[in-house]
Amino acid sequence: MQQMQKKLIIASSPHIRDSVTTRRIMQEVCLALAPAGIAGIVYFGVDALKLILISVCTCVLTEYLYQRLMNQKVTAGDWSAVVTGLLIAYNVPASAPWWIPVVGGVFAILLVKQLFGGIGSNFANPALTARAVLFISWGSIMGSYPVTRYMEDAVSSATPLALLQQDPSQVSVWTLLIGNHGGVLGETCAIALILGGVYLIIRGIADWRIPVSFICTAFVCFLLQGGFDLALKEVLAGGLLLGAFFMATDYVTTPTSVPGRFIMGAGCGLLLFLIRAFANYPEGCSFAILFMNVMTPMIDRFTMPKYFGEVKKHG
Amino acid sequence: MADTSKKLTFWGTFMNGLVTENPTFTLMLGMCPTLGVTTAAMNGVSMGLATTFVLVFSNLFISLLRNIIPDKVRIPSYIVIIASFVTMIDLMMQAYLPDLRAVLGTYIQLIVVNCIIFARAESFAAKNPPALSVADGLGMGLGFTISITLLSMVRELFGSGSVFGYTVMPASYQPMAIMNMVPGGFITLGLMMIVINAIKKMAAGRGRREEGLA
Numbered sequence: 001m002q003q004m005q006k007k008l009i010i011a012s013s014p015h016i017r018d019s020v021t022t023r024r025i026m027q028e029v030c031l032a033l034a035p036a037g038i039a040g041i042v043y044f045g046v047d048a049l050k051l052i053l054i055s056v057c058t059c060v061l062t063e064y065l066y067q068r069l070m071n072q073k074v075t076a077g078d079w080s081a082v083v084t085g086l087l088i089a090y091n092v093p094a095s096a097p098w099w100i101p102v103v104g105g106v107f108a109i110l111l112v113k114q115l116f117g118g119i120g121s122n123f124a125n126p127a128l129t130a131r132a133v134l135f136i137s138w139g140s141i142m143g144s145y146p147v148t149r150y151m152e153d154a155v156s157s158a159t160p161l162a163l164l165q166q167d168p169s170q171v172s173v174w175t176l177l178i179g180n181h182g183g184v185l186g187e188t189c190a191i192a193l194i195l196g197g198v199y200l201i202i203r204g205i206a207d208w209r210i211p212v213s214f215i216c217t218a219f220v221c222f223l224l225q226g227g228f229d230l231a232l233k234e235v236l237a238g239g240l241l242l243g244a245f246f247m248a249t250d251y252v253t254t255p256t257s258v259p260g261r262f263i264m265g266a267g268c269g270l271l272l273f274l275i276r277a278f279a280n281y282p283e284g285c286s287f288a289i290l291f292m293n294v295m296t297p298m299i300d301r302f303t304m305p306k307y308f309g310e311v312k313k314h315g
Numbered sequence: 316m317a318d319t320s321k322k323l324t325f326w327g328t329f330m331n332g333l334v335t336e337n338p339t340f341t342l343m344l345g346m347c348p349t350l351g352v353t354t355a356a357m358n359g360v361s362m363g364l365a366t367t368f369v370l371v372f373s374n375l376f377i378s379l380l381r382n383i384i385p386d387k388v389r390i391p392s393y394i395v396i397i398a399s400f401v402t403m404i405d406l407m408m409q410a411y412l413p414d415l416r417a418v419l420g421t422y423i424q425l426i427v428v429n430c431i432i433f434a435r436a437e438s439f440a441a442k443n444p445p446a447l448s449v450a451d452g453l454g455m456g457l458g459f460t461i462s463i464t465l466l467s468m469v470r471e472l473f474g475s476g477s478v479f480g481y482t483v484m485p486a487s488y489q490p491m492a493i494m495n496m497v498p499g500g501f502i503t504l505g506l507m508m509i510v511i512n513a514i515k516k517m518a519a520g521r522g523r524r525e526e527g528l529a
Contacts (some may be wrong), residue, residue: 103491111502115509133493133498136492136493136496136498137491137492137493137494138489138491138492139492141489
């Protein structure tokens with residue numbers, strides 16, 4: 001009898017397990033986010049470091065306290081709250097007061113993540129939802145961008161995005177690449193973001209389809225609107241790269257099928273173009289991704305793969 | 316609906332509307348004014364009282380006429396009755412409370428199509444005698460008033476830093492503008508329903524324990 005039990009193991013799927021854990025993936029994402037954070041600290045000084053630390057601590061602590069109070073298994077140590085915390089901090093201007101990331105962190109973890117069922121059950125990206133709430137609630141704080149420490153023209157703090165739609169020649173590609181311009185904490189340095197994004201794709205953590213289709217769609221749209229120069233600079237400026245690599249690739253809130261992921265990326269790119277070019281907000285990256293997040297169940301339904309051998313139903 | 320096998324009492328019907336079948340937190344009816352006008356506590360109170368007035372009188376008259384109104388045209392008949400009282404309260408507010416009327420605006424006229432009033436007319440007043448229908452209207456109306464007043468107090472506190480117009484937050488408080496918009500209404504409503512369901516669950520648990528002990 002003992003031997004029989006050893007030979008016959010009955011278990012439900014999944015049968016093939018991998019050693020990769022949530023914790024491991026989230027640590028890799030943190031590593032990929034590090035260059036952009038370091039660039040932010042270099043450009044905006046101690047304020048940036050302070051905001052990042054407050055944001056991460058708030059997120060982890062909120063998750064821990066909620067799970068303890070609700071008698072749930074505490075998963076606050078899986079680093080996913082750290083990623084959310086980093087992303088919230090990166091979406092806040094370095095001049096913001098300390099309570100901005102605190103409100104954002106509590107909102108993201110408590111309302112968007114835990115109340116909907118914790119990790120894997122959130123309906124939209126928690127960090128982006130928090131950003132949207134902060135942006136709508138305190139527009140003057142979230143929309144005033146401090147100058148970097150190395151800017152020659154210390155009077156102007158307009159973001160490149162505001163200048164680009166007026167006249168693309170006001171901003172140089174080099175400035176955008178190294179990130180020496182006004183903006184939120186973690187979005188300025190394009191090189192650091194591309195570095196982190198490429199790392200995620202090479203390590204197989206992020207699917208290349210979403211960022212590539214996102215960036216290409218936005219590029220083509222701006223190409224049609226104002227030519228190559230504008231298109232290149234629009235892609236490098238603002239939150240597009242941060243969003244495309246780190247936020248639109250969230251596992252939970254993106255379609256699971258291959259065509260679905262292309263639709264997700266293209267939809268983000270198109271919405272971003274429409275908001276930047278025609279709407280009242282200068283930056284539309286977060287709203288574009290959030291909109292596609294809530295579209296995800298519908299995209300999944302339309303792109304559901306066929307069963308092997310499935311035939312079209314007749315009447 | 317209350318249990319029909321038990322005899323309905325005035326007090327029981329009143330409490331049913333106020334607590335057990337609270338229109339906002341249990342029946343989820345009348346969401347349009349609930350989300351639309353609850354940005355300030357004063358708006359919540361006045362909207363709730365205006366609705367209560369219409370609810371009590373429409374319930375009373377529909378109940379009185381319940382054996383005369385032909386079944387096939389009952390909905391148009393209800394609308395005529397409800398609209399009469401909405402017009403009365405609208406004109407009264409324009410005459411005596413013009414400032415408040417300007418704030419609430421079209422929401423007062425929209426009481427005509429408020430689904431709480433329709434629901435009570437159809438499911439209660441059309442089947443029950445006038446006194447009970449008045450009790451139902453009072454209970455439901457005050458239940459609605461209390462619910463949206465609580466909701467608007469929370470929204471006003473965070474959205475404007477005040478309660479009933481009196482500033483309570485310290486001067487350094489920066490109002491959270493999203494609370495004055497519809498998303499803020501949805502979020503507040505959801506969080507309040509969590510709290511109320513938790514209280515109900517706890518009360519039910521205690522009730523069961525007491526029964527078990529006895």
